Amino acid sequence: MKINKNLWFLIIPIFCIALITGSFFYTRGTIKANEAAKANGVISAVFPDAVRYSEATYNKRFLALYLEEHGYDTTDVVVDHVVYARNEQNAVKGLIIYVNCYKKYGGLIQMAVGIQNNGTINGYTILDISDAKGLESKVKEDDFKNQFIGKNVSAFVLSDEPHSDAEIAAPNGARDASGTVVNGINTAIITLEFIDESMGGLLE
């Protein structure tokens, strides 16, 4: 028994390390495939007629400065990366902008916004909502999403009784999440302007 008791420092950790590494390598392929499929699904959801796409290169610091000039707090909303959506002739039809927005009460919403050259919103997909407590999934619902699709405004704002295109009604109980989504979409609109300006009219 004495020999066994000293061996426990070796046996159990070795077993656990083997278990974890084994599971990791066994599931790695499937997880990668899932994520690739999901990324493609996101792109076709917000930009159905994009046949090809390519990563946009831009200066992140300049973008941050540009956003701050327009009154956006860059610690609350961070643009992760931007993708050009191209058609068969390889012309750029619009952008897919990946934004990470921090909610007012903590938590993070990651979304991809599809926006056409002229500034019309194609729609958005929520990639991840952290600490979703049941009610926040309302921002994933079509009722809320449809308020943005097809509109072309300089900035959206939440309001209780929407009169104009720019006003969005927040669903009951999800004010924080919807405010954050609106913030994210506004940031995407400004980012489009920035890319347009900084690329010198590549989009036109």
Add this chain to the structure above:
Amino acid sequence: MKEKKDNIFRRFYYGLWKENPILFLCLGLCPVLAVSTTAEYALAMGAFTTAVLILTNVFVSALKKIIPNEQRLLGYLILAASFTVAGQLFLKAYFPDFSEALGIFVPLTAVNGVIYDRAERCAYVSNPGIALFDAIGTGIGYTFIITLLGAIREIIAFGTIFGIRLIPADYTIPFTALAPGACIILAFIMALANKIRGGHRS
């Protein structure tokens, strides 16, 4: 203190009802209250916890000779955490929707009180066969109650059960989907269970 012979059927029955972890032993309440917003998620959480519970307890029991007495908590911890991590990966690969929906409570299964209580009371002192059935019984009991809670909350808060609409959405109380609804509904379920069992225990 064993009046009757400790066999697998007794253990199974105890885990399922007599010593149901949620109703009477009050263990592992965190995922129960937080995840049971819909019946589907509750069932998934229960199944995941049961899997980790069974694996951990069987291995604790099998390895009990080499886990020293003074450090058995550490032993349970390492095994439970390892199985949780392995389970996390499998869940992410084969059930990615559930993995996202259950969120942070998947890794938190590593510190679920049910696993440690059963390991301490049963797996560390019995042979793997008994530990296995104790874990299966406890797991099924846990899953059943968490799914029941999930079903009730889903019906009251969203009007559906497993996605099938029962009540029109206008008559629902979405507030029940939050924490207080869970606490109060679970309290009523536990009171009902106490009544059925007869007598009360504090």
Add this chain to the structure above:
Amino acid sequence: MTKLFYAAIIAAFVNNLVLTQSLGMDSFIRNSKDLATSVRIAVSVLFVTVISSLITWPIGRFVLDKLQISFLSTILFLLVEAALVWFVLYVMKKISVNLYEHYKELLALIIINSAVLGIILNNVEVGYSFIRSTVFSIFGAVGFGIAMILMAGVREKIKYNDIPGPFEGVPILLVTAGLMSIAFYGFTGLLL
């Protein structure tokens, strides 16, 4: 600075670990019997959470994220917590055996408290900055402590009330927790 202040209030009240996020419920229900125990648990949780957070945030950001193995955070952070508690108990044993006996069970139970692990996992997963993480950890633990102390107070008050038979014991505590939780949800109005 105001941002951090708001973050602190949010962590302690609006997103209260126990009452809103349902973490740490096990300790909350079972151990809040009297004020003394509750205070001890609150202090221990605060200490373990903050120190663990300080250690695990760098590990999470600079090791796990860079190597893309963030799933290991579950077991790694848990072991950090356990090591920390073991270290504290070791120091305690050297200083005063009495203190050690008092806190031994308590600190062992803190390791498997889901509030502590929950908050340090969340900080790394969502990717908050170091300052924000630390603020959330400190005030999250403070919120947990406040909830526990409130619960102990309520329990002492209802000890001599007439409670319907089947509700005696845990069910009435759950109802109490539910009502407290509704009260804490009112805090969301603070910052809207």
